[in-house]
Amino acid sequence: MRRKLAAGNWKMNGTGEALTALEAIAGAHPAATVDLLICPPATLLYRAAQAVSGSRVRIGGQDCHAANAGAHTGDISASMLADAGASAVILGHSERRADHGETDAQVCDKARAALDAGLIAIICIGETLAQREAGQTLDVVCAQLAGSVPDGIDGSRVVIAYEPVWAIGTGLVPTLEQIAEVHDTLRQQLIGRFGSETAEAIRLLYGGSVKPGNAAEIFAVSNVDGALVGGASLSAADFSPIVTALEQAAG
Numbered sequence: 444m445r446r447k448l449a450a451g452n453w454k455m456n457g458t459g460e461a462l463t464a465l466e467a468i469a470g471a472h473p474a475a476t477v478d479l480l481i482c483p484p485a486t487l488l489y490r491a492a493q494a495v496s497g498s499r500v501r502i503g504g505q506d507c508h509a510a511n512a513g514a515h516t517g518d519i520s521a522s523m524l525a526d527a528g529a530s531a532v533i534l535g536h537s538e539r540r541a542d543h544g545e546t547d548a549q550v551c552d553k554a555r556a557a558l559d560a561g562l563i564a565i566i567c568i569g570e571t572l573a574q575r576e577a578g579q580t581l582d583v584v585c586a587q588l589a590g591s592v593p594d595g596i597d598g599s600r601v602v603i604a605y606e607p608v609w610a611i612g613t614g615l616v617p618t619l620e621q622i623a624e625v626h627d628t629l630r631q632q633l634i635g636r637f638g639s640e641t642a643e644a645i646r647l648l649y650g651g652s653v654k655p656g657n658a659a660e661i662f663a664v665s666n667v668d669g670a671l672v673g674g675a676s677l678s679a680a681d682f683s684p685i686v687t688a689l690e691q692a693a694g
């Protein structure tokens with residue numbers, strides 16, 4: 444049985460005072476029945492990990508380099524994230540694919556490095572609006588899935604986040620039928636590649652304008668195992684009701 448996951452991606456938001464929000468999130472769910480993860484900027488990782496120590500909240504990074512160490516100015520390796528207190532890392536977010544030209548092959552290499560460092564790899568995929576309107580959604584996400592997920596994985600340590608690019612930060616959300624179509628297709632693709640046991644252990648998150656007002660209906664969709672939340676993860680007032688909705692969906 445997959446354990447549901449509410450993950451927050453703070454993106455390039457937050458300095459020291461944001462730890463107050465993190466502590467509020469942790470304090471709101473002292474006995475959470477779902478997994479909770481917040482991914483702050485790298486500058487806050489260590490302090491964030493200290494701040495949630497002893498709580499149900501875990502801390503994650505937003506990217507890592509594929510190499511373990513070396514001459515890569517400005518980059519951070521997966522083992523460095525782990526050393527700072529992270530237990531997971533987001534990889535291949537559409538903002539990194541767009542801003543830094545990350546390819547599926549690079550995301551795959553990063554995921555392998557993350558898994559080797561003992562982190563959970565949260566691999567993001569999703570279509571643009573133009574691709575959606577051209578009827579290419581399933582082809583696009585299946586190609587990203589095939590290219591971004593390494594071979595030989597432990598399914599329990601891999602998370603796929605389906606994030607339609609056009610739904611991120613826009614307030615636009617796919618219909619529940621559209622979410623179900625993609626998530627069901629992803630599950631079938633994973634079963635075909637890895638077999639049922641591994642594929643059924645992989646959690647599939649939906650991301651893109653998840654808010655307290657739409658979380659419950661999204662969490663009721665088949666093969667939705669949680670959410671990757673951007674803007675609404677920046678405050679306990681917004682994130683906490685999403686966590687509660689996920690706990691209710693978990694039963």
Ligand SMILES: O=C[C@H](O)COP(=O)(O)O
Nearest residue numbers: 452611612651652673674
């Ligand atoms: O990683 C998170 C996503 O990009 C979603 O962001 P959002 O909830 O602000 O739309």
